[in-house]
Amino acid sequence: MVTSRPVAVLGGGTMGIGIAQVAAEQGYTVRLYDITDDVLDKALAGLRGRLEKLEQKGKRPAGDTELVLGRIVPTSTLDALHDVALVIEAVPEKLELKRAIFSQLEAICPPDAVLASNTSSIPITAIAGGLKSPERVVGLHFFNPAPLMKLVEVISGMHTGAEAVAFADAFAITLGKTTAKCIDTPGFIVNRVARGFYGEGLRLVQEGVATKEQIDKIARLGGNFRMGPFELMDLIGIDVNLSVSQSVYHATYEEQRYRPNPIQERMVHAGDFGRKTGRGFYRYDQ
Ligand SMILES: CCCCCCC[C@H](O)CC(=O)SCCNC(=O)CCNC(=O)[C@H](O)C(C)(C)COP(=O)([O-])OP(=O)([O-])OC[C@H]1O[C@@H](n2cnc3c(N)ncnc32)[C@H](O)[C@@H]1OP(=O)([O-])[O-]
Numbered sequence: 001m002v003t004s005r006p007v008a009v010l011g012g013g014t015m016g017i018g019i020a021q022v023a024a025e026q027g028y029t030v031r032l033y034d035i036t037d038d039v040l041d042k043a044l045a046g047l048r049g050r051l052e053k054l055e056q057k058g059k060r061p062a063g064d065t066e067l068v069l070g071r072i073v074p075t076s077t078l079d080a081l082h083d084v085a086l087v088i089e090a091v092p093e094k095l096e097l098k099r100a101i102f103s104q105l106e107a108i109c110p111p112d113a114v115l116a117s118n119t120s121s122i123p124i125t126a127i128a129g130g131l132k133s134p135e136r137v138v139g140l141h142f143f144n145p146a147p148l149m150k151l152v153e154v155i156s157g158m159h160t161g162a163e164a165v166a167f168a169d170a171f172a173i174t175l176g177k178t179t180a181k182c183i184d185t186p187g188f189i190v191n192r193v194a195r196g197f198y199g200e201g202l203r204l205v206q207e208g209v210a211t212k213e214q215i216d217k218i219a220r221l222g223g224n225f226r227m228g229p230f231e232l233m234d235l236i237g238i239d240v241n242l243s244v245s246q247s248v249y250h251a252t253y254e255e256q257r258y259r260p261n262p263i264q265e266r267m268v269h270a271g272d273f274g275r276k277t278g279r280g281f282y283r284y285d286q
């Protein structure tokens, strides 16, 4: 462990609850913040279900579920973060929302706390812009599902200090992750490489070359990917994926190869966000 003080995770959605889990598993006390107690209850109930299933299968030691959950303290007030050493923000991919939250964090958290964002694509420099101490803002980009994916990108914004990068990097390593240091470029490294995976998949469907089922099967069997692009977009969240597409498109001065696909926008309008709403490119039991 890199600190005996609590760490905070902001947002108990797809990513936040997974990050809270891995931190708690390694012995950190986690303050999990979300906007309502109801959202927090649902997030923790989902985590309990996943941990209990693994405990029943004998994949985790008896009593482990209670141990891990006991280290996650839910809160719907930001003031509860007055004593943390590190914050990992995982709220929706909207710049204005993130900036408003970081400005509150700067006032509430101890002056030495490192403030990290799990953003997929928003420049760290833009999140830190306007803060009094941008040197403590860093990107800590986990992948989905956070408990299973081995990589974390550690991103330096224009004014990120070396101490914040070192602390965030060391923290991710204590979670058993491999880190990749990265500068503040649109989509960072992984999401930049992955652009074509989603974008070309969508275009192939639009052009009538193949169905989503065929493309997913081909990616799995021919490329040895765990999931094809449509299965993966459903896992990520169609809403998150659209926000990421828009942000990379704008950050590259609207380079056409990064243009979001209207299929994504239509699905967001319909509320078909993927696994988390039970319907995306495919259907899921809720
Ligand atoms: C346009 C660009 C836009 C980019 C968008 C941004 C995206 C973002 O920034 C980057 C990413 O993350 S990119 C995304 C990168 N991500 C990828 O590329 C993901 C690729 N996919 C995969 O790795 C696998 O298909 C899954 C793990 C998702 C499911 O595996 P499966 O075999 O099909 O199904 P299974 O049998 O159900 O589960 C197997 C085991 O996994 C366990 N488990 C499942 N969910 C879990 C959770 N939420 N938590 C914890 N654990 C979870 C489960 O308990 C089981 O454990 P056991 O011990 O074996 O009993």
Ligand SMILES: NC(=O)c1ccc[n+]([C@@H]2O[C@H](COP(=O)([O-])OP(=O)(O)OC[C@H]3O[C@@H](n4cnc5c(N)ncnc54)[C@H](O)[C@@H]3O)[C@@H](O)[C@H]2O)c1
Residues within 6 Å of the ligand: 010, 011, 012, 013, 014, 015, 016, 033, 034, 035, 039, 089, 090, 091, 092, 093, 094, 097, 118, 119, 120, 121, 141, 142, 143, 144, 235, 236, 237, 240, 244, 276
């Ligand atoms: N989904 C992915 O595959 C993935 C992977 C890596 C990084 N990310 C990034 O992680 C962040 C979160 O994505 P997600 O998929 O977990 O989103 P999500 O929609 O699943 O969860 C977002 C959570 O934030 C909460 N929230 C909304 N407004 C809030 C506020 N003002 N304060 C605190 N919480 C608030 C919501 O209630 C929800 O629980 C985004 O920046 C996204 O780009 C996502």
